Amino acid sequence: MTISNATMPLQSAQIGRLPFVRHGITKRVVGLGEADGNISYSEPRDPVAAWAMRQLWCERMGIDPNTLVTAHQVHGPEVGVVPQASAGTGSAPGTGLFGKFDSLVTNDPNVAVMMTHADCLAVILCDPQTRSVGVVHAGWRGTVLDVSGNAVRTLVDRFHAAPEQVLAFIGPGICVDCYRVGDEVIDGWRSGMPAGGDDVINKTNGQWHFDIASANELQLRAAGLRPDAIERSGICTRCHGESWFSHRGQGPHTGRFASIISVIE
C-alpha cells in the first residue's frame, strides 16, 4: 500500500452521501510524517509535526484545517456547542482549546469539530435536516456518563434536530475481547445503563469485558436514533494497531487519530 492510498480517512457511507458535509477519521500510517500520522499536540508529541499531519488529513477530507476546533478532553459527559466566533480554536499550535469537553457540536459551516482518540471510541453525528453535526470521544467513563446520548440531546435542544433523523457513525475503538475492565467500569455502567445493557458486558474466565461500541449504540438508540441510522465501522484499534493508534496496544505515548466533521456552505 502506498502512503497516498493509506492517507484516505475512514468515512461513513451514509454521511458520505450528504453533499453538504465533509468528514472523516484519520489513521495511523507507519512512516507518515514524524509520528506515523499522529494529530495530537500533547506531550511527548511534537505539535509542529502534528499540525502538518492535521493539514494533510484535512486536505483529504476537503476541510480547511484553520477551521478546526478541539477541546481539552476529560472523559466527562459535557458537550460543547461551538459558535462561528470560535472557529480555529485548537487548530494550529498555540490557538488554545475550546473548553473541557468530550463532545463538540456545531451547525456553523466555518467550524470543523474534532476529537482525538487511541482506543476510546469515536462517534460522529449528523442531522441532515438542520445541518448540525458533532463528534464524541467515548472511553468507559464518558460512556458510563452517556456522553453520546448527551450529544444527541444537544443537537435536539440547541439546533432543533429530530432524533429519528440523526445519523451516527460509530468509528474505531477497542473491541470487547481486547477491553478487559475492572469492577468500577461494570458498576458504573450498571448504575445507569439503558435497556439491553447487560448484553454489552461479559465475564470470561473471571475477567470482565466491556463492549464499548455496543454500549454507545444502545445509548444512541435510547436517545431516539433509528437502529438503521447507526452505522458501525466494526474496527478494533488494538487488533488493528498497524492502522490505528491504540493506548493498550502501543502504550500511553503512542499517537492519536482524529474524528472530524464539518458542514459546508
Ligand SMILES: [Zn+2]
Ligand atoms: Zn480487539
